Amino acid sequence: MAANFQLAQSNMKNKGNANDLFILQIKTKSDKLINYFLGAYFLIGLLLAGFYDTWLVAIGIGSLSLLAYYSTKVLFPKSNAYQYMLSVVIGIFMAQFIYQMHGLFEMHFFAFIGSAVLITYQKWKLQIPLLLIVLVHHAAFGYSQFIGIDSVYFTQLDYMDLGTFIMHTILAGIIFFICGLWAYHFKKYSDILLKTNSELDKFVYSVSHDLRAPLASINGVIELAESDTSDPVLQERFALMKGSIHKLDSFIKDILDYSRNARVAVNNEQINFQEMLTEITGNLKYMEHHQRMVDIKINVMNELEFRSDRSRLNIVLNNLISNAIRYQDPNAENPYVDIRVDTSDTETSIVIKDNGIGIQKENQEKIFDMFYRVSNKTAGSGLGLYIVKEAVDTLNGRIEVESEPGKGTSFNIRIPNN
């Protein structure tokens, strides 16, 4: 009971982590795009400066705006204030462009461009600062000109009266409202998707987890029954049953690995490859005793410190090495698996090479697909390499395969050093 409760708690925690990860991904991606957008905004200012010699405005206001955005980002690293500053800065850039082109109507479209750019953060509230800038400065300057303050020359229209002002505001407001609405909807759908996804993951995890216990007890009962008889026919049938149970169990283990990769946040710690590989290969040596022993060579080139997620690396190496052992070539004289690890300050390169049966060229692209199996006869769930790919992706790494049927296969993995 206590154990179950703990498990549920850790599930909750992990679910939170996975959701946070997803939201963080949206944010990181958007931030990156915004860098490009702001760069483009600044360049547009420079381009427009050529028309009427507005270099001071382009460089002065452009760089002050960028400074305001990036300093907010640096000064309040944990808050979302910089996104609101972005909305303000987009408003200022719009004003700058309109000013540079001396009130050219077309430049007002930048209000709509800015409004659309802001959707990426999925926050309707980001539209508010932009709306306020449009509203307040039109109201303030338009009114000053309307009442005849001589130094204010704001609009080219000599009829920028209250009616026009209200019309403009309503139209701009509609755009901001629609963009805000989409942002709100995207956020809502993301939340629903996240919830469904995490429920599904949780379901997969609990079901797989709960399936293993009865399997283990069936296995135990068979072993008991096995010891009660010396009938060779029964013995053989028991062995078949155990084989199937083993297969089912390893399938469930694959699903658990998949679910763990999807749910659990990346936890970087120091990795000792020599130790890890010795343990994995030690466990795998006896995996399928009806086959020949495979010569496993481990070569860890240097002992630079490497940090990554231990459990995901374990899944990756375990799957690849067990595949190399399982698909050995019965005709090869000395089946081997050659594992080489080469670590640098930035990344580690892992090569797992065997002289097994190899993979046909046309199948090489598909081996990382979910539930893909080269033939129905092959043992395994069809999840192994899919999980490997998913885990490597989660670690921001890359995996490539080189293979020639009859000669062997080599998996090359690169994972960044964190």
Next chain:
Amino acid sequence: MKKWIAISWLIFLFSGIATVFWYNEWKYSLPTPVPKNYQSVEIGDYINLNTSINPHNGKPVFVHFFNPNCPCSKFNIPHVRSLVKEYSGEVNFVTVAMCRDSSHTEAEIQDQTGIKTPVYFDQSLAKSCGVYSTPQAVILTSDNRLFYRGNFNKSRYCTDKKSYYARIALDSLLNIHTQIVFSQSALKAYGCQLPTCTK
């Protein structure tokens, strides 16, 4: 504490932005400084020109002082174009290109402005008419007397219909044949200094 420093910093940046906008407005709102040895030419004076820009066909002459590098001159182009379109039957339009380097050709100026009037490069024309900024409009009667010298418009966008000074002057010359009195905002020269554009 950190929060207040950050907020002050941002306020400082925004004041900077406001200042740049304001400075740019203010710079353009100033009248062009009068040159040191400026010799004023009064309305009604007879203008003695080195280059004959007056074809003496009984029509008045409208001189557009244009600097291809002056932003103010550039904003003004569409307005001048509309004047030429409307009055070319009754008035002789000419462009005087005020530029230091003489690499510009008549065709280049005509292409830039889209106005196919004769272009003169004689820089002394400005002095003769008492012009020391661009863009400026000068209207000479058919017998070379100065009828109007001043701005095209109060606003630098040339879109304020109430202050189409050059047009108002043209209308009064063509229709009422009487001199009307313009305010300082029409007659005090605004825009870029000569011969190069310094603002």
